[in-house]
Each structure stands twice: as structure tokens, then as C-alpha cells.
Amino acid sequence: GRGLQLSLLPSAQSLQSYPPPSVPKHFFLLVMLKNTSVLARGVVGARAVASRGMAYKAPLTDMNFVLNEVMDAPKHWKKLGYEECTPDLVEGVLAECAKFSEEQLDPLLAVGDKEGCKLVDGNVKTPTGFKEAYKSYMEGGWQGLSAPAEYGGQNLPLSLGLIKAEMIGTANWSWGMYPGLSIGCMNTLILHGSEEQKQKYLTKLIEGTWTGTMCLTEPQCGSDLGLVTTKAIAQDDGTYKLSGTKIFISCGDHDWTENIVHIVLARLPGAPEGTKGISLFLVPKFIVNDDGSLSANKNVDCTRLENKMGIHGSATCEMTFDNSVGYMIGKENTGLKQMFTFMNTARLGTAVQGVATCEQALQGALPYARERISMRAVTGTKSADKPADPIIVHGDVRRNLLIIKSILEGGRAFLYFSAMKGDKMLLAKNEEEAKKFDRELGLFTPILKGFLTELGCEAASLGMQVWGGHGFIQENGMEQIYRDTRIATMYEGTTGIQALDLLARKVLMDKGKELNKFISEIRSTCFQTLNGDTSKQSWKLLKYTFQWQLCSAQIAFKAYMNKDIVQTAATDYLMFSGYVTTAYFWLRMMDTSYKALAKKPSNPEFYKAKIQTGEFYFNRVLPRASMHARTMTVNPSDIMNMKEESFWHE
Secondary structure, three states, X not given: OOOOOHHHOOOHHHHHOOOOOOOXXXXXXXXXXXXXXXXXXXXXXXXXXXXXXXXXXXOHHHHHHHHHHHOOHHHHHXXXXXXXXXHHHXXXXXXXXXXXXXXXXXXXXXXXXXXXXXXXXXXXXXXXXXXXXXXXXXXXXXXXXXXXXXXXXXOOOHHHHHHHHHHHHHHOHHHXXXXXXXXXXXXXXXXXXOHHHHHHHHHHHHHOOEEEXXXXXXXXXXXXXXXXXXXXXXXXXXXXXXEEEEEEEEOOOOOOOOEEEEEEEXXXXXXXXXXXXXXXXXXXXXXXXXXXXXXXXXXXXXXXXXXXXXXXXXXXXXXXXXXXXXXXXXXXXXHHHHHHHHHHXXXXXXXXXXXXXXXXXXXXXXXXXXXXXXXXXXOOOOOOOOXXXXXXXXXXXXXXXXXXXXXXXXXXXXXXXXXXXXXXXXXXXXXXXXXXXXXXXXXXXXXXXXHHHHHHHHHHHHHHHHHHHHHHOHHHOHHHXXXXXXXXXXXXXXXXXXXXXXXXXXXXXXXXXXXXXXXHHHHHHHHHHOOOOOHHHHHHHHHHHHHHHHHHXXXXXXXXXXXXXXXXXXXXXXXXXXXXXXXXXXXXXXXXXXXXXXXXXXXXXXHHHHHXXXXXXXXXXXXXXXXXXXXXXXXXXXXXXXXXXXXXXX
């Protein structure tokens, strides 16, 4: 089996004719995935052994707990019509994704960090092993896991695809950005592309033979996309010629696929100023001819690679459009609305990075804490056969580990819950229902992205702290976790931008409708558990829900007199919302664990640990929300009244 070659595996195109009608298509996928995992062990994984002293292990037990016991995903999927998404199928898909991530991607993490990407003669060369790993990924049919069957996908739920992204991202975030951005490109075409664009480009993206990017940022504009100046000139043949420069384009060029599909924001001549005058275009790296062949010359050029703090394996490109041929997506001047499909996908994906970082930090710090010996426990010797006790006996080390663990597991539940909301949105029966689910998910998106990435950075820092000075040494791998995740609070909109989106657009402009609906859901769970094993936590959370509404009302009232308070309160408001929302999922997980223990399970220690971690979160992490509540309603004058020249004096 280890001698299996790529040429013997079924190609992505073969999904269109296989399996035979008598064999379920998803069974065929599992067979392909098993072959892929063999390839991972025998080919690239063996060549790309990293120097780090840690190795990623997918937390399948916790994933299945959240999916099956807390969220009842099987019932959710069946109700939505995913009849083939049985527990056995899901277990098989997750197990094979875990193998792929552990055996093929994780060994490339340090390789990508050390080698980085290189721009050679106008083409990007990715680190050793990256391209081969992608070929294996593509052959396994992974890219189309949650894509529509009519365009070659597996038609499995979005939420299952997100769990796939979590495992891949935890094993190797830089590598995972390439296929991750393609999914945003795919979703944009699914919802807004013409049928011709879907047949010509979407099918290739789903196969994985092409990848996709989004091109928004320009030298003079980041989050303020109303300042976009890239021009698009209409041509007689219905195409457009685009000219301009885009920067910070993740995975803008690489050596993995024969073509790359760029989703680009640009402005037509005479278009209205600001965001109302932006249109969306599809611009391929190589023009696709009528017979499906590709043009000899490039249509778009990568003219620079950024030298970054982290995620070195991901190419961050400057892309130059010089009369590049493009095709409009949707109607003119509606580009920003359509681009938010891509943006929301990317923001949800970036929230995954927060959870992935916590998992990396915990898996990196915990073994070291168990093995490293230093001093004796204050309560007496714990390891008499050693000259000192393992540092895991010390209270502060345990506090650091439990902060990471509580953020990780609470964040995972929050993420899976939101992904299941996305399932409903994509399968909405009509536009009105789609907007309903979009509003529901829209409330969570900025919290997920802003809160989880901020705490991901904290977790990475605490993981280094457990290692002490050794955490600062590159070969130990802990400092790479921090360097790779620091960008997560910045790209796809900084934490401040997410906070403004939450407070201004999702709460104040909505007059609190979606917020109050969610708070009612939280309270319903609290009332159901008030007399149970989690009564203490239920009462605490109830108090925070009233404080959430009170703070929202206070900010709304004060904003009538001083609009600055919306900006000065926003980040505190986002963090408060994150801590309280995560507490809600901890309450659910604790309640589920108590009920499971009453049935005398075979693994009681898992549920006991879940309850203990939840208690830690309520006692030592949730109280942070109170500080944010106090500061968010303070008069903004102490921030806004300082003169610019007073910020620094010689």
C-alpha cells in the first residue's frame, strides 16, 4: 500500500462518472480518502519531517462531542435534507481528514516557515512539499466536500467543511489558506455568478484543478473600500479591461495549479463615488479559450511578495492588473454587496484560525508541562523519584493551560453552532428565508472573527509562557504559533472594524432585534437548567444577559448626544459579547456532560474534565466581561479630547 502512486488514484474528474449507479457516491469518496491517507504517509510526509518537537493530533473526541452530543448535528443535517450525511459517513470523513492533516500537512508546518515563498521570474514558488500535498488533497476530492453536486461537488454540509478547515488549519495554517480562499471564491460564484461562469470556472475550482483569491486591498485603501481606484473599461465583446494594483493578496500566485481565478473589486467610468460605485469582476491568471485551453501569456502578474512576520508558507502578493481581461459578476455597482459573500466566508474562516491556534498552543504546551521539571509543588513533593516536580503541578502553569483549554473548547462549540446556521442559510427555500438566516449568522460573524482571534493570540502567548525561555527558541515551534496567528486580528478587517460592524450595524442599526432573539435563546437554556447541576452557572449567565441588554441601551442612548461613544465602546462591547456568548456554550456543554455522566459512560473522565473546565471558565474567564461592561459606557471625552500633538513630545 505504501508504494501507491498518484497516477493510480482516481482523478477529481472521475467523480463525474464514478461510482457506478449501484454504489453510493460518498462511499466512493471514503475509498479515495483512505488511499489519500496512505499516500500521505508514504510519499510527501516521509520527505518533509519537521524539526519541531511536537506533532498535531486531531481532537476527534471533542469534535464528535460538540457535533453529536451538544449540537445534535445528525438531526440538524437530516432535517435539512442531507440524508446521506450519516454518523458513519461523518466519522469516516473526519477520521480521514485527521490522517491527512496529521501525516501530510503537519510535517510541512516548520518547512513552510523556514523556506517561505519565493518570487522567481514573475512566478511564485511555494515551500518544499506544499505542491505535492495539494495534489494529494485534490485527488482526494476534498475541495468539493461541501460544494453542490451539480457542479461536481460532494454536496455535504458547510458545517462539515468548516470542521475539515479546522483540522487542516491547525496542522498547517499557511498551507490551508490556499484552498480556503478558493472556497470563498466558489461561494461567490455559486450565489452571484452566471451559469456560464459556473460551468467555466466553478467546476474547475470545485475539482481543485484551479484555485481562487479575492483582490480588494489597494495601497491607498484597506477597510475603506470606497477608496478603490482600480478601473474597469467595458469592451465591445462584453468583457472588461482592468487596470490597477492590489496588495496583500493572500495566495495571489503559486505553483500548485494551472490557473488561478481572481475575484476583483473595480470601478467603472462614471460610477458613483464611494462604495456605491464598485463592481465585481472575475479575472483569471490565464484567459480561458473557447476550447477550454489557456492563453500562453499571463493575464495578471504578481509583481512583489511581502516579507512577513509569520505565515511564511502563504504567498502574500502584490498583483498588477494591466489591461487584464475580466468578466463582470452580477450587476454593475453592486460589487461590495456580492463581495461580502466572500468576506463573510473569509471572516468565518479566520475565526477558525483562533480555535486552531488555541489547539496548537495546548498541544504544544501540555506535553512540555508534563515533562519539564522545576522546583517542588508548594503542597509537598509530587514526584519523589525526580529531583524536582513537573511544572504542571504549579498553579500558574495550570491556570495558563486552563485558559487555553477553556477558550479552545468554548470557541469550538461557538464556531460549530455558527456553521450550522450557515447550513440553513445556504439551503434557504427563498430569498426572504435566506436573509433571515443571513441576519442571524451576521450577528455572530464579527464576534467570532474578532473575539476568537484576539483570544487565539492570548493562547499562543500563554503557550510560550508555559515553556518559559525555551518557548522563545525557534526550533521548539511555540513562537511560530504566535507569529502565524498575530495576523488573524488584522486581515479580513481588524478587531476594531469587527467591533464597529457588531455594535453599529448588527446591534444599533438593527435596533437590537437579532441580539434580543439570541439573548432569549440563552435565557431559555438558563431557565431550563436553573434547578439542575449547572444552576450556579445558569444564574451567573442570566445576570450577564441583562447586563448585555443594559449596556446596549446605554450606548444607544448616549450615542444620540455623542456619536463618538460608538467607536470608543465598540471593542469592549465585542469582547463582552464574546465572553458571554462563549459562556452560553460552556453552559450547554456542562449540562450535556452532567447528563452523560448520569448514564455511566465508558469514558467518564472526559465529561468530568469538561465540567471542570466549564467551572474554570465561569469562575476565572467570564468575569473579564464585567471589566468590559464598565469601560464601554464611559464618556468618550478621555479618548477623543486629546490633541494629536499631545500623543508624543520630544
